[in-house]
Structures are given as structure tokens and as C-alpha cells.
Amino acid sequence: MRGMLKFALLALGTLSAGGTAAWAAEPGITDTEIRIGDVNIMTGPASFIGQAVSVGSKVAAAEINAAGGINGRKIVIHTEDDGYVPARSFQALKKLIEVDDIFALNGTSGTANVLAMMPLITKANLPTVVTTAPNELVYNPVRPSVFTIGASYEAAFFAQLKYIHEHNEPKTPVYGLIRQDDDFGVAVENGYSRAIKELGLKDGIRLKYKKGQTDFGAELLQMREAGVTVLANGAIIASAANVLSEARKLGLDLQVADVWSEIMPPSAKLLAPAGYSFFVGDYIASMTDPAAVSWLERTKQYMSDTDRQAVNRYTFITYAGLKVLAKAMAACGKELTRACTVENLKKTHGFETGGLTAPISFDNEKQLGGTEVKVYQVNLADVSFKTLTGYTQY
Amino acid sequence: MRTGHFKDSYASLVALSDSRTAWVWTGLMALALLALPLLVGAYSLTLAVTILVAIVGAIGLNLLTGTTGLISLGQSGFLAIGAYTNGILLTDHGWPIWASLPAAGLVAAAISLLVGIPSLRLKGLYLAITTLAFSFIVNYLILFFEGVTHGSNGIFLGDVTIFGFDLSADRPLYYFTLAITVLVALGALNLGRTRIGRAWLAIRDHDIAARAMGIDLVRYKLLAFFMSSFFIGIAGALMSLQIRFINIDIFGFLLSIEALAIIILGGLGSVAGAILGTVFLTLLPEAIRLALSLIVDPNASTYSKYIYEIRGITYGVVMVLFLRFKPDGLIGLWRDAKKFFVNWPLAY
DSSP states (O other): OHHHHHHHHHHHHHHHHHHHHHHHTOTTBOSSEEEEEEEEOOSSTTHHHHHHHHHHHHHHHHHHHHTTTBTTBEEEEEEEEOTTOHHHHHHHHHHHHHTSOOSEEEEEOSHHHHHHHHHHHHHHTOOEEEOSOOOHHHHSSOOTTEEEESOOHHHHHHHHHHHIIIIIOOSSOOEEEEEESSHHHHHHHHHHHHHHHHHTOOEEEEEEEOTTOOOOHHHHHHHHHTTOOEEEEEOOTHHHHHHHHHHHHTTOOOEEEEOGGGGSHHHHHHHGGGOOOOEEEESSOOTTSHHHHHHHHHTGGGOOHHHHHHOSHHHHHHHHHHHHHHHHHHTTOSSOOHHHHHHHHHHOOSBOOTTSSSOBOOOSTTOEEOOOBEEEEEETTTTEEEEOSOOBOO | OOOSOOOOSHHHHHSSOOOHHHHHHHHHHHHHHHHHHHHSOHHHHHHHHHHHHHHHHHHHHIIIIIISOOOOOOHHHHHHHHHHHHHHHHHTSOOOHHHHHHHHHHHHHHHHHHHHHHHTTOOHHHHHHHHHHHHHHHHHHHHHTHHHHOGGGOEEOOOOEETTEETTSHHHHHHHHHHHHHHHHHHHHHHHTSHHHHHHHHHHHOHHHHHHTTOOHHHHHHHHHHHHHHHHHHHHHHHHHHHOEEOGGGGOHHHHHHHHHHHHHHOTTOHHHHHHHHHHHHHHHHHHHHHHHHHSOTTOHHHHHHHHHHHHHHHHHHHHHHHHHOTTHHHHHHHHHHHHHHHTTSOO
């Protein structure tokens, strides 16, 4: 009997020691902190995105830590710059995993960048919330530990063209598309094609351009020849501004649907001089949306002046990403593991972001949430954005 | 005692090294490289693989630009061709890596002959622009033939094994890349001491004089493109094995500029220079990161806001200062150091 008791105690001890050892081996967790990684565009022309993302993570972490952290552990953010170069994203994540010992990932740079990191994410079963690249290539096929927030460019363009068709359509509506020659451009064209097909629109012309092109004279002349009156402008930032500026030079009278990057103040200011009161479809609140205004007021204590200047839509979505990740981690209790976090993320349903996005649910086969889109229109007088629709699933 | 570089036979003139000490150091270096995975962590090993892959590419570019004097900005295109060939053959056609890797080099080399033809009439910046245009065309064609290349979706490489070793793991990939790098370096060094290497040098120094001496410019210039692109194609294939995802965004124009910077900083026309330049430029950002973390408080708000710009500027400043004070590159520095010790105590 004593022998059996001794054996049982030994077995219990071994099991509990094994259990503790397995938990203690969980990367990125100490008694006092949880390390969250962030691979971002901190240098180069697109660094305004990375800086905004960084502020979003920082504010969310500060807010969570001020409220006592996650079951007593503070969140610590480790940021690595990839300069928007996919090969560097791979190397940056490798450093975050191997040197900084992160537990989860919240910032993931652009689409090609997150795809370059995907083998590492999958291998480490790294809980990852993708907030800045809601591209189908990211969530199809589904990777078990990857959760994506955001609508596709396809949905955003469809939403805008539907709005224009229903509310602002010119007398002789002829639709035209200009888009980049990459995966992003393909997604834009998918939205355009869907609108043409489902809404029975007249497809005037479709043009592709090489990423980085600055002169769109030839393309806009073709648009004029085709009689285009509604332009789906799939160019971004400086290129988008050049497209509209060229259209203005040619005196084209257009309704314009733009990419959501144009909702950011610096981009909107580039586009505004052309004088087109363009539309944008976005799954994130605009800076002048009441949800964003309220967020800015509530979180100002966590931001410096320079942080505040960097805030844009990417700040809101990254903030929401870390909040949803934090909730999943908190539900694991004190013995936090990656597997448990992934399981809880999978169960996420109707997570409220205070209107920064539509409620986020990952309990679907794509592990994709916050896909509802609002349509905005720029007010040229002060380059602010008027909200035209609520969050709607397209 | 060794007294300088007096050579008394033709064989000693073309020997890779006539110094026993050099061979001993090379042996020690080889041992250190073999032991590296046992001594360093996974991230350092990743950096080592990155360096080895870049060395293969830099040696390839060095053959063309450093040895033959043909300036090329098309490396990103050849890298892409190598990576895509390897990815397509492995993923869509189930080839083994021992077959897809040389195929990647051969396809890049074959396509380079098309770019090489203009080089028969163009030199300097004109050739550079032609090769730059080529890299843009490659990107366009990759997107256009999406049925073969998967277009903008890119290609994920599955598990790749060789002799039962999984190349997605750090150590097997390191040893595999090291083996290829050694082969490429030895290949380039041996090419340099053959008739072909001497013909390339003659073309670089004065192509008209070289022609007058009986060197067939067409043949040797095309051969330079072929060999250079073969190595760069191999580098592209290795790059695809490391990242395990291929997409045209990975092969941006910046890669071509970085490759040129590597061979210029290392020292044009030298295999050792290409190796030194690669090691230097790959480790420089890490060294700057370490140095800045030691001298500046990482929590200082000004520093944390501008940290990435500070690192970038420091990187640029170090390169500019280096070229200002050591225009013959790292290999020049190495030769000076070697001369000092060989001639010591009579160094001048």
C-alpha cells in the first residue's frame, strides 16, 4: 500500500513538474511581462504607416498596463523595422522570435511582408493578428495561428461604387478603372468587376500601371476617349494624386472612388487640390468619425505630441488588434500559452472596438473579422471626411 | 623568412596562395565556419545564411562588374529568375533540390545571354541602364505569365530536403548554403586564374587593346554574363530556400544597388573583397544597433522616436566615410594589414 502511495505521489510530482516545465518553457512570458512583437515600416517613404501602427500598439499596451496588465503581467512591445522589404520582414521576425523571445505578433507590415513571415509564424504557432494587410492571400489558406482584421480592397471598392451608383451616379454613367500591376491591384479590380456585374454598370475601360509610375497623361486620355464619368482610382498616395491632377488638367467631370489609404490626412491633402470630392470605403473609422474623436480624447494621456501627429487609421486598427489579442490572452489565466491564446482568438465573437471598426469576430472559417465597410466622402473645404454609411457587410 | 612577393615559377604566379600561413588560416576559418551552428543561436545563424547567400550573389556580380568591367543593375532580375525557377520546379513540378538549384542557375545564365548581346556595343552607364530595364522586364513577365509564375500571389515553398535533411531547419540550411558558397568561391577563384579570367581582366582594362591581342570580345563578354548570372541565379534559389516565399516585391531595385555597394565597398575585382563587403554590409546594421544601444538610453523619447532614422543615417555615413578614406575597399585594408605583418619589422 505504501509502495502504491509512493508511486502515485511520484507520478503526480512528475506530471506537475512536467506541466510546469512545459508552461515555463512558453516563449515571451515572464512573471511580470508578456512580450509582443511588431514588424513594421519604420523607415522609407511608407514609414508614416509604421509610425502610426507603432503608436496604436503603444497606446493599447499603455492602457492595458495602466489597468493592471494581463493577469498581473505588463505588455512590452518589441518593434523591428523592415523598411517595407519582405526579405527584411523575414529577418526581423526571426530576430523577434529568437532574440527578443516574443510571445505573439501584432504588427505585420504589408501583404508581401506578412507572407514572407508566414513560414516562421506557422512553424512557431505564433499568435498573430494581421491588421494592416487584409488581403485574401493572408487568410486563404487559413493558417491556424493567424487572425486577420479588415475588409478586402474588393469589398471597399464595391461599397463605394455601389454608393455612387445608388446616390451620386452621373447622367451618362460610364465606369473606368486604373489599378496597379500587383496583388493589390488585382484585389481592386475584383471589386470593380463585382460592381460591374452585380450592379449592371457600363464598363468603359480598365487600365493597369506599373507600381511607382508618376505620369498618367496617357491613361487619362484613354479614360476621356472611353467617356468615363465614374473613376475607380486604384492608385495610391502620390500616384493617386497624380491621376486626379491629370484628370483635372483634362477637364474630366468625374465621380471618384479611391483607396482607403487616401483617407489619411497627408494623402487626402495631396488629392484635394485636384478638386474632386472623392469617396473612400474603409473598415476603420476616419479621423473625424465620432469614434475616432472619442478615442483620441480618451487616450491622449498615453501619447506624446509627436505620437499624436503620427496617428491615422493604422493606429486605430493596430490598437484594436492588440486589444483583441489581449482579451484572448487574459482568458487563458495565469498559465498563458500560445496554444490557449490561439484557441481563445478562434472563439472571439463580437469584440467591441468602440466604433473604430465593426465588432470583430474570428469564429468563422477564415478567422477574419471586422470586414464591414463604411463609405466616406471628402469635404474639400477642410479635407475632413463625412461618414455616408454605417459599417455594412458587402 | 618570407621577404615579399618574389615569384620564380609560373605555377606560383597563378596559385591561389603561395603562403603556408594563409592556408593554415583558411583551414582554421573553415573549422570555425563548420563549428558556427554549435556556438551561436538561431538568429545569428539566420544572419550567417543571409551573408552566405549574399556572398554567392556578390561573387557573381563581381565577375561581371569587378573582373570584366561591365556595370550591371540587373541583379535583382537574375535573382528573381533563379528564385522563381527554383520555386516553380520544387513546388509545381516536384523536382529535387539537387536538380532545381543548378537549373535555377542555368535558366538565369541562359536568359543573361539576351542581356549580354547589347553589352557588345554598350559600356558604362549605358549598359547599366540596359540591365536595369531588363530587371523591370523580368518583373513584368513574372506578373504576365501568372499561369506559370503564380503572378502576384507568389509561391510558398513546402518542405525541401536533401539527403534526408530538412532545409527549413536552420542548421541544415546553413551547411547546405555554406557548401554552395564554398563551391562558388572556389569556382570564381579558379576562373580568375585561367585564360578566361585573364581575358576578362584585359577587357576590363582596355577592351580595344584586348581585341587587338586576339581576345574574342563577343565570346568573353557573353561568357562573363553567363557565369555571373549563373551564380546570381543560384543565389536567388538559395534566397527562396531561406525565406520560403517568393514574390516580385522581394526582388526590388534596391537589391541591385545593395549588391553594387557590396562589391565596391569590398573591393572591385576580388572574390575576397566580395566576401568582405558582404560580411561588412550585412553586419553593419547589427553593429550600429548594438553600438547605439550601448551609448544612448533606449528609453529616451527623442532616441526612441528617431531610432530608425538614426540607424539609417549612421549606415549611410559609415559607407561614405569608408569610401572617402579607403576607396580601394575592404580588400585594400586587408592587403595593407597583410603587408604590414608580412614585412614586419620593416613595414613601410
